[in-house]
Structures are given as C-alpha cells and as structure tokens.
Amino acid sequence: MPRSSTPRAPKLKNAQPFTRKVLAWYARAGRDLPWRRTRDPYRVLVSEFMLQQTQVSRVREYYPRFLERFPDLGSLARAPARAVREAWDGLGYYARARNLHELAKCVTRRHDGTLPDEPEELRELPGVGPYTAGAVASFAYEKPVPAVDTNVSRVLRRVFFGRATLKDSLTVAGNVQRATAVWGLAGKLVPKNGKRAWQFNQAMMELGALICVARKPKCPQCPVRAVCRTGKG
C-alpha cells in the first residue's frame, strides 16, 4: 500500500516560545520599510502587488513614485491603462499592474472605493490570492489572520514539520495537502490580538527573508533555533 504524503500535524508544544522569540527578534532586527509605516489599505495593497516576485530594494525605488502618480484608489481607477503601465515600467510581471488597475476599478464600482477588510471578500478581487488577502487584512486592518507566502511557509515547515516532511511531494494532491497543513498551522500560531498579529506576520516574513532563507539558512544566527526541528539537528 502506498504511503500517504499528508504531512503529520506538528506538535505545538513550542508554539508559545516560538511566537515570543520571533516577536522579540523582529522588534530588534525588523527593517524599517515604507509600507510598514502605514495602515492605509491602498498603500498596503500596492506594496503587496509590487513585492510579489520582486526584491525589496527595487520596490523601495518604485513604490513612492507610483504613489506620487496615483495617490489613492480613485486616481488609479480613473487612470488610462497606458499610464499605469508606464508607472510600472521596469518592475516586470506586468500582469500585476493590469490586475491592480482592474482591482481599483472593481472596488470603486462594487465597494464604493473602500477595500474590503475580510480575506474572503478580498479574494474575489482581481489578482488577489490567499496570501495577498491575508496580508491586506492583517497589514491594513490588523485582522488576526494568517498570511503565508513562500518565505513564511518555508519557516513553518522547517520549524514545526522538520526534515521528514520537507521533501516536495510529487503529486498535486500532496502539495495541496501540505499547503493546507501549513495554513492551518499559521492560523493556530497567529496571535488573537490584531496588533500582535500584524507584528507576527511581518516578523515571519522577515525571518524567512533574512535568516531562514531558501538555500543556506543562517541557523547559527537564528532566534528560533532552540525550538526548530530542522536547524538544531
């Protein structure tokens, strides 16, 4: 009988120390980025679209220019497609600019120009997947919901699932099961208090971007090494 590829639910005995350590590290080492200084939903949304598949250093350059040209959702919705494309020029993956523009028009039409605050509603908008929906709900509205991107998923798998379940599944069904398990875990870990949830989600992304990187994780410098099933081995 073939072995199931469903990852076992991890033991959560380390959940509290993990969260505490991640938050303390972020308070010390988190970068001061322009989109972390705002709770404006439109500004958060623009940063999330730009950060998909693009390095922080490039987004830092384009983000203020784009916002100067389109300072709010209404100005973006009214802009001609050519102007949006021009403002995005050089960032690549232009489907993101098209989706962002469509989203602005859609929110103006359907939601009176106000971005929804619930992940389920956000997911109905163009270009918004589960991660972006969670990120906007958490980073703009301080909703206590998870936001799992590639970085966060990697950290959670390494810390809580360990090496045995790290191997990529060869089946689509296996990948779906793994993603479901990771999202379920993130939902249990995210603090119930919205402000702390904001910090936790930012901290997780930062840990994946700076320390628990894909190829050579910096385990000796890692704040959660003592509770990590991968790094302490």
Ligand code: SF4
């Ligand atoms: S100890 Fe290593 S593997 Fe574990 S979270 Fe830290 S960097 Fe990642």
